[in-house]
Amino acid sequence: MGFFNPALETCPRPALQALQARRLARLLTDVPEHNPFYRSKLRAAGLGSPATLARLCRDPRGVQALPFTTKAELLDDQAKHPPWGTNLSVPPEVLVRQHQTSGTTGTPLRWGDTRESWAWLASLWGYQYEAAGVTARDTIYMAFSFGHFLGYWTALDAGMQAGALVLTGGGQSSVQRLEAMLEHRATILLCNPGYALRLAEIAAHRGVRLQESAVRAIICGGEPGASIPATRARIESRWNARCYDRIGATEVGHTGFTCEAGQVHLIESEYLFEVLHPQRLTPVKAGEEGELVATNFGRRAMPVIRYRTGDLVRLGEGPCRCGRSFVHLDGGILGRADDMIVVRGVNLFPSAIENLLLGDPAVLEFQASLARVREMGELRLTVEVDPTRGQPREVAARLANLFHRQLGLRADIHPVSPGTLTRSEGKTRRFTWTEGREPNEAPREVDG
């Protein structure tokens, strides 16, 4: 276990902030000259003059005077100026990679990278690999269908740079992946948290004891499960391995990693982060929930300035015991602003439901939906119950009681037999919300 860049990771806060101010100044010198999208945004905000921008960069807090960037705005710009939009500071022929967001409920957002920005993205994985103790002696297995998401492609390059042997599981069935992992004695597994549990379930059916496999660390991304306590505990006990949560998105890059103390740190040497009140958009204190807003410094071709990620987080109070000076998040990403639902006046994130359900060892899998009963929203949970760990009716009653006590909510719980609910290989689709959401919300997007 170690630091990828000890000088930066333990840099005293004033020096770190001075570095951020210098990098912000560089960005704001480049963008007005080369990037039509940000040039016009800055001008519209009355920030067209280089002297004004230079004044802002004396302190990283100067970023607060800059306009926000939203995904809707970027999508609109790409629609008007296909294929890249105008957020491009280099000629398109300099780009070497293109990735995009999932676009499951809308148009995907395309993102281009140059050799330099690709190297920068791969270097961000270095923080996670070092914290997880990955060395040239490790074999990394990537249980992931290599598609248009950015995340695991850069993990592949970074794994090679760490000298590890990297095996890719694209185009393979879950059984083939398990067999490959065992045959090559993979020590590190990369996948979505829901899929780590799915693989464990398949292994159990086939009589494979994963606890005895060589896998010692599971690095998750794509969805927030690895920071949900019950989900993380379940992954760790099924695999007898440490579980790490790596966060980020295609359009922003890899913003954070989990340290050896189990905290998600934001990579502050490469980004300027803000945590803002979701409605007022003013800074919140450590310990308070807010939206993560990011400005990146290493992606010159297509940068983001004050990008509203839509992720709700809470900054941890005090320093982390790992010794890093980068801020840490209390509980990783708590949820997406657009995923919060309101059931009978109770604000609820899917992660809270998942934490309660997977905290019960009798629950194998679940699906949640909202129904309208007598003009009131009602939470409906279909829960697969392991009959060796409890009578279905008793488990349903126990869970209903738990939801009432912990969330103040009546949940309608339907127990079903093991294997009834469909499992997904990628993003876990357990939640179907048709009530309690505002219309015209941005679609949920996380990189896989």
Ligand SMILES: [Zn+2]
């Ligand atoms: Zn830490």
